[in-house]
Amino acid sequence: MKLTFPHMGNVYIAGKAFFEELGQQVIIPPRCSSKTLEMGTKHAPETICLPLKIMIGNFIESIEKGADTILLTGSCGPCRFGYYSILEKNVLNDLGYDIDFVVLDPLREGLKPLRDNVYKLFKAKNFMDVIIAGKIGWQLIKKADYLIQLSNIKRAYAIDSYEVDSIIDDYYRKVEKTFGQKAMMNLMDETMEKLNRVKIKKDYQPIKIGLIGEIYTVIEPFVNLEIERKLGHMGVLVEKSLTPTIWVEHHVKSYPFGSKTERQKYRLAKPYLKTLVGGHGRETVGSALYYKDRGFDGVIQLLPLNCMPEIVAKSILSTVSRDFDFPIMTLILDEMTGEAGYLTRLEAFVDLLRRKKEEVRYG
Numbered sequence: 001m002k003l004t005f006p007h008m009g010n011v012y013i014a015g016k017a018f019f020e021e022l023g024q025q026v027i028i029p030p031r032c033s034s035k036t037l038e039m040g041t042k043h044a045p046e047t048i049c050l051p052l053k054i055m056i057g058n059f060i061e062s063i064e065k066g067a068d069t070i071l072l073t074g075s076c077g078p079c080r081f082g083y084y085s086i087l088e089k090n091v092l093n094d095l096g097y098d099i100d101f102v103v104l105d106p107l108r109e110g111l112k113p114l115r116d117n118v119y120k121l122f123k124a125k126n127f128m129d130v131i132i133a134g135k136i137g138w139q140l141i142k143k144a145d146y147l148i149q150l151s152n153i154k155r156a157y158a159i160d161s162y163e164v165d166s167i168i169d170d171y172y173r174k175v176e177k178t179f180g181q182k183a184m185m186n187l188m189d190e191t192m193e194k195l196n197r198v199k200i201k202k203d204y205q206p207i208k209i210g211l212i213g214e215i216y217t218v219i220e221p222f223v224n225l226e227i228e229r230k231l232g233h234m235g236v237l238v239e240k241s242l243t244p245t246i247w248v249e250h251h252v253k254s255y256p257f258g259s260k261t262e263r264q265k266y267r268l269a270k271p272y273l274k275t276l277v278g279g280h281g282r283e284t285v286g287s288a289l290y291y292k293d294r295g296f297d298g299v300i301q302l303l304p305l306n307c308m309p310e311i312v313a314k315s316i317l318s319t320v321s322r323d324f325d326f327p328i329m330t331l332i333l334d335e336m337t338g339e340a341g342y343l344t345r346l347e348a349f350v351d352l353l354r355r356k357k358e359e360v361r362y363g
Ligand code: SF4
Pocket: 049, 050, 051, 079, 080, 081, 214, 278, 279, 280, 304, 306, 307, 308, 309, 310
């Protein structure tokens, strides 16, 4: 089995080391690029949401590198993600690719298929093997996410924020040549040490912005046009409401009750939205209120064009913003999004938050 999976932020770093550690052959998709998007847009249905288009591009690139099996998580909520694996298989088959899909559907879709797929992927003989492998995966995901959040913090406070970019770019280059869990953990430790040596501005009070919205758009830098870096270079401290760690903690580690933070977001969203609307629509509403309560200066909602759950959330967020005088900006992304206009909107939003903060400070 030559395994691949969608390129989604830094998931591939933990995924590569994890499956290599378990003895699987992993073909990591190249980082998302205009070529990936172009291929996906050409072959995917025209009106489908952007993540599927990019994934199709990812898969074609991985298949051309030798992958024969695609790993994907499933969903049963009221949004298109539940159909992704079927649609993607059809598109790839029509293109003449003979490829296997391993879909990890939620437990409520049936224990046996999920168990069989996990045992196959983890090369597990019993439940204990699954637990041991799960612990390795959890440590890798947590560390990979921590590193990226550390880079966001350092970028906001750094005297030279571009020094952080060069450390992270060097890390990404080395990831490709690093094999297995131990070597990857060491690489991450070395990178954290470098980040901690970056010189920072003393007594600096950054603007704080939470990134909320559709998970793929929040996590994948190619799709969100490197929003974390762009804001970081403006001296903004950025935090994402969704990361692989948050997802795993909520859906796997704390199953069936869910993680404390995500349950808190459901509670916060309740006066505005009581039910599941698919994707992370409910969490988006809860996350806006969560960041307001934590003293953030504002939030930015990111969503791909046509994303149904986030359109529902968007319509509610304007009320949330009005009720609490809390700045919320929505950015919709698709293959036509222009970088210059996007940057202008970010700069204008940051200016607005700075002025608001100064008004509060100086009256
Ligand atoms: S959450 Fe939005 S972008 Fe993601 S699959 Fe559902 S509709 Fe598409």
